[in-house]
């Protein structure tokens with residue numbers, strides 16, 4: 001059933017804390033961190049306050065715990081309200097016949113939200129206690145969390161009325177007061193969404209509004225930061241420019257200066273929308289850096305090994321020095337021995353007088369022989385010594401010369417990478433890392449954004465006035481001849497096929513199998529191709545059929561899961577919701593239960609095969625035509641919603657998931673003035689205009705992260721609330737015509753899409769529960 005999902009959000013808002021249905025409550029939840037401190041936002045909290053029946057069935061408990069979390073819902077009698085000690089914040093719900101109010105008890109005071117439309121926290125009136133009962137939700141004693149809640153209560157205008165003096169600098173310098181040029185003194189606050197957003201509280205709209213640069217510079221804290229950066233970065237004088245950079249750095253002065261340095265002194269800009277050429281250039285540079293780094297590592301290795309060799313040679317030389325002197329010493333001693341032997345020989349010749357000439361000849365021969373032997377021994381030893389010494393010197397010389405040659409070679413090799421080039425490459429590398437980080441963060445942020453695709457329909461008989469410079473851009477000249485440029489997540493030209501369109505949407509669509517709420521909308525003027533994109537002809541189906549077929553295939557494929565798919569189909573015509581899967585097109589009422597919307601009396605049909613879907617869709621489309629004929633209207637003047645609910649159960653873990661896929665073919669968006677209609681057609685056109693403008697206001701409020709999102713301004717937005725609130729994934733197709741005749745509608749449609757692209761829905765959440 002559309003919008004009846006009661007999910008368990010990861011971040012807890014005051015309303016959700018007090019009212020989670022225990023059967024859908026996650027089994028384990030991590031500790032609450034400061035980042036999870038909720039904005040006190042009645043309408044954006046996902047879980048609905050429990051109705052009085054649920055509250056009545058809870059157990060009565062007067063003595064609620066006052067520390068830590070209490071996931072049990074306790075009921076206490078309202079005219080004797082429980083009080084709590086200081087240092088805790090208690091989320092409660094006040095149940096009475098006319099509806100439920102979310103309440104907060106903090107510092108011995110109780111606040112409540114009377115109307116979720118105006119989001120104002122009011123002091124709880126004494127006389128109200130006797131008219132209902134209070135149930136206690138979570139009790140938190142985390143100091144940072146309590147301070148954040150206190151700060152937000154301080155900013156609630158009615159809550160501040162009862163406070164003595166409004167604080168001018170709350171939340172460690174993140175809030176303050178400035179004098180708005182037209183609105184007078186306004187309170188400002190640095191709201192933390194996925195990053196800090198500096199806002200002021202606009203009493204006329206009752207919401208926080210993002211501050212323009214000029215206004216933000218009036219805040220003394222911000223002005224101080226800007227002056228600090230101005231002083232530290234030479235030549236950076238444009239204060240608006242500095243503030244813009246400061247915002248991009250999430251108000252981190254050091255980060256801002258670092259990013260400025262990198263962008264100003266680096267040849268490549270840090271644009272997160274780098275073109276394909278920039279991307280290729282970056283990749284080529286990255287490869288070059290990688291190669292050069294490898295070369296450098298190799299060179300360092302060679303140098304280190306040569307240096308080691310050189311050190312070894314020097315050490316060997318030092319070791320050899322004593323050996324050489326030893327050998328020289330030995331040599332000297334041998335020479336002395338030789339000389340002594342020669343003298344001895346001489347004296348022997350003189351002493352041993354030969355008796356005969358033959359005797360003299362023998363003595364002389366023996367002496368010569370001994371001398372010759374000694375001399376040859378000496379020569380042998382001398383030449384050995386010489387060889388050793390000279391080979392040592394040769395080794396040492398070789399080592400030395402190779403070390404010298406290597407050290408000569410080194411500068412020529414490192415010259416491959418000049419010092420400047422190296423510095424540039426290093427800075428490029430660092431910047432590239434930073435850019436990758438920025439892109440990654442961007443991607444993370446984008447995950448929570450609504451995806452917007454533009455599609456230009458095919459029309460062979462007209463000249464296309466749109467230009468498609470890339471698959472993310474579309475350019476079109478306005479009536480004054482000025483080129484208007486629009487950027488989307490993807491732009492589809494007239495030649496794009498239905499398969500290609502579905503390819504990009506498929507991952508979002510299929511995530512509903514994992515428990516996400518997914519919504520796909522088609523917006524554009526009549527005849528621009530919305531129905532072609534969503535439903536498509538039988539022979540060439542669009543997203544609706546392809547998506548449901550894909551979901552059937554996926555659910556069939558998962559062996560360990562048991563899935564049930566059910567389908568509903570409604571149309572909203574002149575603010576009346578009709579069930580297209582009943583023969584009489586029964587009127588259905590949208591009922592607000594807290595922050596959820598359910599459609600009372602809507603039929604849902606289980607689907608198992610493609611044939612089931614085709615049959616139901618045909619039935620719905622036939623009923624739509626019959627209904628529109630009865631009312632004498634055209635079916636294209638109503639909004640068509642197909643809601644597919646996918647409920648899964650893991651057969652092993654018993655974890656249950658529930659996701660919904662809402663496929664919306666909106667009525668034509670052309671303006672009343674242009675269509676020049678009257679009578680019933682005028683009533684239709686006014687209803688369409690009203691609901692589409694309500695959709696635009698919802699997008700705009702979501703884009704500004706306003707505390708109040710006006711979902712209740714039309715049936716369409718009311719029914720779509722669960723699909724566009726915090727935990728959903730959404731894609732918007734803006735359909736345009738290529739013809740010059742439709743230029744102004746085309747521009748207005750593309751602008752609508754551009755505005756929707758600013759929206760952050762927050763990180764999508766799965767709807768998972770565990771069976772007992």
Ligand SMILES: Nc1ncnc2c1ncn2[C@@H]1O[C@H](COP(=O)(O)OP(=O)(O)OP(=O)(O)O)[C@@H](O)[C@H]1O
Pocket residue numbers: 456457458494524525526527528529530531532533636666667668735
């Ligand atoms: N991309 C396309 N390729 C071929 N034909 C297309 C394409 N887009 C639309 N058409 C054709 O243009 C005509 C009008 O398209 P379609 O009915 O989808 O417009 P629409 O925006 O849904 O209009 P309405 O608001 O009246 O329902 C149809 O005949 C459709 O088949």
